[in-house]
Amino acid sequence: MNLERPLTGRVALVTGGAMGIGFAAARHLAQRGATVIIADRQGAEQAAADLRELDLSAHGTTVDVSSEDAVNTLADTVIGQHGKLDILLNNAGIYSSLKPAPFETLSVDQWRRVFDVNVMGIFLVCRALLPLLKSSEHARIINISSGVAFKGNPWMAHYVASKGAVISLTRALATELGSHAITVNSVAPGFTLSDGVHGNPDLVAGVKEPSLRNRVLARDMLPADLTGAIDFFAGDQAAFITGQTLVVDGGAYF
Numbered sequence: 001m002n003l004e005r006p007l008t009g010r011v012a013l014v015t016g017g018a019m020g021i022g023f024a025a026a027r028h029l030a031q032r033g034a035t036v037i038i039a040d041r042q043g044a045e046q047a048a049a050d051l052r053e054l055d056l057s058a059h060g061t062t063v064d065v066s067s068e069d070a071v072n073t074l075a076d077t078v079i080g081q082h083g084k085l086d087i088l089l090n091n092a093g094i095y096s097s098l099k100p101a102p103f104e105t106l107s108v109d110q111w112r113r114v115f116d117v118n119v120m121g122i123f124l125v126c127r128a129l130l131p132l133l134k135s136s137e138h139a140r141i142i143n144i145s146s147g148v149a150f151k152g153n154p155w156m157a158h159y160v161a162s163k164g165a166v167i168s169l170t171r172a173l174a175t176e177l178g179s180h181a182i183t184v185n186s187v188a189p190g191f192t193l194s195d196g197v198h199g200n201p202d203l204v205a206g207v208k209e210p211s212l213r214n215r216v217l218a219r220d221m222l223p224a225d226l227t228g229a230i231d232f233f234a235g236d237q238a239a240f241i242t243g244q245t246l247v248v249d250g251g252a253y254f
């Protein structure tokens, strides 16, 4: 095995991979040898082109993970273009665009939209790509949850609940897919200065300083801080680990 590029020959799909945590993960997985498919609502082709500029193997495809039809088309594309899938990183999620709101003011539409992307998106993508994963000898599903699923967070009940659901879905899928030797794990990031977060000055103003104060490792958290955990679950070293959630937050919640 090529120790520098242990994922050589494997195909990885990263949802929401055009920017932020997803893009950092896509670049990292490609640097580790994988062929990466960036699946995003927007910017996927450009992000893949940026990785190809770095001599990495990447493809981009546009998809809204909350649309059943679009996700089924995505699965057809992956089958047609690659014929296999080894690593599925369910990262697409709504976070940075959310306006914090008291629980009693949340509308059904607000609640539904968050669950449509953050939870149903994972359901749809996993369901559509499961046939491919079942025929991989190194099948990995990695879901991005959030540290707030453990701690809670005021004015974000829909988001917090959706990320709790991601952890439960991770465990449910792990028990169901173990017989196919597919591992299913989750990474729960703390507050991360991603592209989306940078694009929301109110969020940066409201959360950056408090999260820095609460963190044992007292510095800002960046998307690159998550690639180690994702790499770990994606690789052979985690072949016997499933159903787990790894919190990566610089020590914020203890």
Ligand code: NAI
Pocket (backbone or CB within 6 Å): 015, 016, 017, 018, 019, 020, 021, 022, 039, 040, 041, 042, 043, 063, 064, 065, 066, 091, 092, 093, 094, 095, 096, 117, 121, 144, 145, 146, 147, 188, 189, 190, 191, 192, 193, 194, 195, 196, 197
């Ligand atoms: P970001 O906003 O920087 O990037 C999100 C990407 O997902 C974008 O490229 C966007 O186009 C894509 N996306 C959004 N909805 C989509 C959809 N319906 N279909 C396909 N693609 C879609 O986000 P960030 O901050 O990198 O977050 C990534 C994941 O990490 C999300 O699941 C988020 O909830 C989670 N997370 C983020 C934290 C943070 O502080 N940034 C903390 C904990 C979890």
